[in-house]
Amino acid sequence: MKALIIAAGNGERINHITDGKPKPLLDVLGLTLIERAILSAKKAGINEFVIVLGYKGRAIKKYLGSGEKHNVKIEYVYNREWKKENGVSVLKAEKAVGETFVLLMSDHIFDYRILQNLIKKSRSKCILCVDRSPDAYIDMEDATKVRTDGKKIIDIGKDIKKYDAVDCGIFLLNKEIFKAIKESVKRGETSLSAAVKILAKNNKIEVFDIKNLFWLDVDTKKDYVQAKKLLLKNLIKQTDGPVSRHINRKVSTALTKLFLKTNTSPDTISLISLFLSVISCHFFVLGNYFSVILGGIMAQLSSIIDGCDGEVARLKFKETKSGAFFDAVLDRYADTLIIFGMVYGFWTLTGNLLVWIAGFFALSGTLINSYTSDKYKAEFCKPFVSRKMPVGRDARCFIIMIGAFLNQVFYTIVLLSIFTHIENLRRAGFVKLKNLNPGGIKKKI
């Protein structure tokens, strides 16, 4: 299935911040708006695109080319009448798209899962994605409102008074849309909404609720600022521990913006994080209070930057399994080095041999801690999520920093040792108990 992307308009309300480029080429956290549309669709499983160009179309075509850079196929259609409303742009692509296709706007950002869910739907009717509870940042004055009755559309337009949903600018369409546009153009109406109204009258379109997934039409500078906020907010992962969620992500997303500007690759960031752990180890080995504090700060910084590689990868649609694997292996070495530094430094300073025993079990607890969560994912093919006592790398590094500030290296190691092992045993028990009754008779085949 192809995706049709409308990139013909002149985006006059935002042109003052685009440096003379057309709006689809506006950079939002390392990717242009239109690249975000393309790569979101690609992540949802779509690899062929038709882009309708108009205002400054040549610049867009020059920038995207045939799509090779993003490993997709792009065709272009020109709409000389781009000053008319967007229905005309869709009509120009009639011959370029197949029986059914997805329609996207080049200036909307959205969660790729909206599209992923949409293309699973039956393709017998056209479908318009709607948001039934739009967030406060959606500009309701400019939004296309929809009045629905269940899945049916009763009315649609920017100026209707009664409505219960907002048009998200994401469609699953078939050839019926072209008939409808032609009909509405004859009547002198060139907007897509006018055509949708005709489809609705003939019972040829339904709405699809996007639920709580995000989308945003980037029309103004305010929207642009909001778009960046939204994308960063959506980097928080379900598996994030409390320290990561409430502290690290706030710093890491700020750093991620920097990494995006300098075009640093996720793997390089993983290596920077490991390097900070090496420095942390070095400071801990020195053993004196001042060094220990620096060691603690470096450990926490390493943990924070450890979040950036994934953030950059997700924001640039460059997430790879091998990248995640590489990062995870480096993290385990970072863990090893930091604990080794603490043990070695404390031992040379005090000669207390107990720290080796405590360190041995802190290391074991720490590594088995990571092991259990990934072993769980390996066996059950879903991440281990538990809100009760989520002990991950974020919590461990944070505790190490606090311990360093308090100059309590030994007790920090003992604490790490105790609480990682308790968590590991809890996980083993949790999995055993939860799976004592693995469900009744399986479904029929």
Place this chain on the structure above:
Amino acid sequence: MKALIIAAGNGERINHITDGKPKPLLDVLGLTLIERAILSAKKAGINEFVIVLGYKGRAIKKYLGSGEKHNVKIEYVYNREWKKENGVSVLKAEKAVGETFVLLMSDHIFDYRILQNLIKKSRSKCILCVDRSPDAYIDMEDATKVRTDGKKIIDIGKDIKKYDAVDCGIFLLNKEIFKAIKESVKRGETSLSAAVKILAKNNKIEVFDIKNLFWLDVDTKKDYVQAKKLLLKNLIKQTDGPVSRHINRKVSTALTKLFLKTNTSPDTISLISLFLSVISCHFFVLGNYFSVILGGIMAQLSSIIDGCDGEVARLKFKETKSGAFFDAVLDRYADTLIIFGMVYGFWTLTGNLLVWIAGFFALSGTLINSYTSDKYKAEFCKPFVSRKMPVGRDARCFIIMIGAFLNQVFYTIVLLSIFTHIENLRRAGFVKLKNLNPGGIKKKI
């Protein structure tokens, strides 16, 4: 879909070893023959069974009941004419099965993947599973031979001279089979093969090649011995390291037979393996040469018995994800304890503090070693298999035992440390390099 299992015959050639029980109730490594058929089918996704009883049918029904014990549904059909050939038994079940069904023999053992593959096939025709290259242990004199032309059956029977395949006794059938049996019974032929011949003549049956998967018809004592061998041989896993493959499995399968006799649960075996590691740790802590040797032997024994929990689980169709998780977490604690014992024992004996540093990195390398292989599985949803330098728990424990015999605890720890870390870095590099080009444009949706 239901599976029809024929359990009506009297198995006269094997009755001298069944203790007066009917052949389907013959115990083969902890499960009766008919339970193996049921549980293999269940593993392939079938949960409803119809069993045709005849000779000593009451004993079979009493043993299996309604299937609750195995979480399946079992119905029974009686065939008073069980002295006739097996076509009659199939016919008796006409009303109990659905439009299409699987037909199995209660005295055949087989790899469940044969059935898993079979039920994915188109159900427009009947299908007979055949073995085109039967292993040497198949009794060719007694086997039902098949002459084929591509997927077509040219001839079938025990006494045909020209043949290129053997009937495995596994079928995917539809209602046509009953018409064919009725027709052949009219002609005075009551065997299933006679009915298959009629189906073949009318182009209503095809053959399906089981490739290299195992099956065996258990008719004689020789077959019975071979069946046990086959089942044990198939416990070797694709991910087994060289020590496991060539040494541990030989011992562990022998021990597994014992565990099956005593009905020990897989989780209990996991705990026994951990307990042996605790003993190993204890002996290593004592530090003198004799204790060190015992410690090494216990470590290796723990590694061997670590294979038994999975073997018992697989042989009894009791494999669970939570069991695998539980076992894996215990293994990491076993690893920790054994290395700790070695380090602590050597240190108290010699006072050499270097052993702590070496031990620290041996522990890290060991745990990250297990981590990488499971992290790989978590990310890529397939096991990490590499024949180049497969370093797993089997190799580590074996090296520890050899080191203990040589009384070289320190160098064993150093060796462990070096080669686990080399392997870990190799894995990280391997995954990165292999995935630099993650394939071209994805398939169309």
